Structures are given as structure tokens and as C-alpha cells.
Amino acid sequence: MGLSKTQRKYRIRRRIRKVSKGTAERPRLSVFRSNSEIYAQLIDDVKGVTLAAASSRDKDIATAKGTKTEKAALVGKAIAEKASKVGIEKVAFDRGGNLYHGRVKSLAEGAREAGLKF
Numbered sequence: 692m693g694l695s696k697t698q699r700k701y702r703i704r705r706r707i708r709k710v711s712k713g714t715a716e717r718p719r720l721s722v723f724r725s726n727s728e729i730y731a732q733l734i735d736d737v738k739g740v741t742l743a744a745a746s747s748r749d750k751d752i753a754t755a756k757g758t759k760t761e762k763a764a765l766v767g768k769a770i771a772e773k774a775s776k777v778g779i780e781k782v783a784f785d786r787g788g789n790l791y792h793g794r795v796k797s798l799a800e801g802a803r804e805a806g807l808k809f
Contacts, residue, residue: 704788711783712736720782724789729763731770743773763794767801774807784809
């Protein structure tokens with residue numbers, strides 16, 4: 692019998708986490724996507740600390756007009772700006788079991804446009 696959609700997502704998530712570890716020099720850019728919002732964090736897995744975070748619930752992004760995909764691009768730009776303030780240029784991208792498509796892809800492209808490298 693096949694896996695459900697959520698079981699498949701968690702299996703992919705575990706597989707990604709085995710390979711992708713965040714360090715202080717190259718933190719993990721973790722993306723969480725719910726039905727209505729999207730969140731991004733820069734995580735140092737060695738220390739177990741979140742270095743920076745941005746979400747579509749932040750005041751400047753939440754008040755912006757546009758689709759969820761457009762807001763995801765704004766979240767990507769916001770996390771890239773916060774990363775540059777902390778002094779981070781390179782990250783390891785963790786899509787969190789989601790397909791690299793739609794909002795997740797928009798967030799990644801927004802972060803790349805603002806200067807993050809992955």
C-alpha cells in the first residue's frame with residue numbers, strides 16, 4: 692500500500708536532514724509552508740540555534756497586497772536581508788519535504804535575488 696501525502700513529505704524531510712547540516716559559516720535555510728503562510732529560518736545545527744527568521748506574518752509582508760506566491764518572494768528577500776546583517780552569504784537550502792515548486796521556489800528565487808547563495 693502506498694504512503695499518504697503527509698507520510699511521503701515526512702520521509703523526504705528526514706532524508707534531506709540526513710544530508711543537509713547547517714553550520715555557523717553555512718547555515719541551513721529551512722522553509723515551512725502551511726496552507727496560508729510561509730516561514731523561513733536560518734539554523735545553525737551544530738549549536739542548535741536559529742540565527743534569523745522571516746515569515747509572511749511579519750507586519751510589512753502581511754500588509755502587502757498580492758498572491759501567496761508573491762508574498763513568498765518577499766519572505767525570501769527579507770530573510771536574505773537579515774542574513775546579510777548577521778554576515779551570512781551562503782546557505783544550505785532545506786525545502787522541508789515540499790516540492791521545489793510554487794511558493795517554495797518563489798521564496799528561493801527571492802532570496803537569491805537579494806544576494807543569498809545556495
